[in-house]
């Protein structure tokens with residue numbers, strides 16, 4: 313079953329009297345367990361598409377279905393639940409809370425998810441170890457490198473064992489070694505836990521990790537290619 317179905321998505325932004333195309337009739341099916349990169353130049357619609365899939369933004373027309381649930385039929389509360397429990401988000405700027413330690417940044421989200429204290433502690437240790445941050449649990453974001461901060465963000469994203477992770481330019485602020493390590497972590501999570509990844513990027517090295525490359529231009533899907541491994 314497709315875990316993500318996008319049908320004829322259109323999104324137009326209004327800036328003064330100017331109309332800016334975000335998405336122009338984009339249709340896309342992503343199967344569970346896929347590892348997909350969204351590629352395209354700046355302004356081509358990658359973030360707009362990820363935001364539509366993640367329910368962070370509503371398209372003007374068209375439908376998005378995630379895990380069998382059509383987003384436009386969900387109440388605000390149901391959509392928030394889907395985002396909290398079934399989708400992990402990773403952003404370019406990490407989006408960690410600066411006054412919270414690595415442990416607290418991950419645990420905070422689990423607290424919102426209603427996970428019991430004892431279970432939370434155990435799970436936080438496990439996910440931080442999984443992303444290679446054992447021994448750094450008590451550090452604040454400012455005491456971690458960019459690559460390590462992004463790993464905290466990944467730990468936070470996978471703490472609830474989501475079926476789907478959406479990553480928006482996750483390597484944009486990382487040096488090439490950290491970017492490579494992050495992509496290898498994504499590949500491992502995809503292979504070993506079956507998490508579906510949709511990653512936007514204009515970094516050709518990142519695209520090299522994708523088994524499927526979806527190209528956007530001016531809000532339109534212009535190519536959808538399976539890459540040789």
Ligand SMILES: Nc1ncnc2c1ncn2[C@@H]1O[C@H](COP(=O)(O)OP(=O)(O)OP(=O)(O)O)[C@@H](O)[C@H]1O
Pocket residue numbers: 325326327332333334352353354355356357358359360361514
């Ligand atoms: N909130 C907004 N208001 C006005 N225009 C917007 C808004 N969000 C996006 N756009 C416009 O929609 C188009 C698509 O933007 P989007 O951010 O999806 O592109 P992108 O491919 O992710 O670009 P980048 O690689 O630079 O992040 C761009 O022309 C952008 O300027």
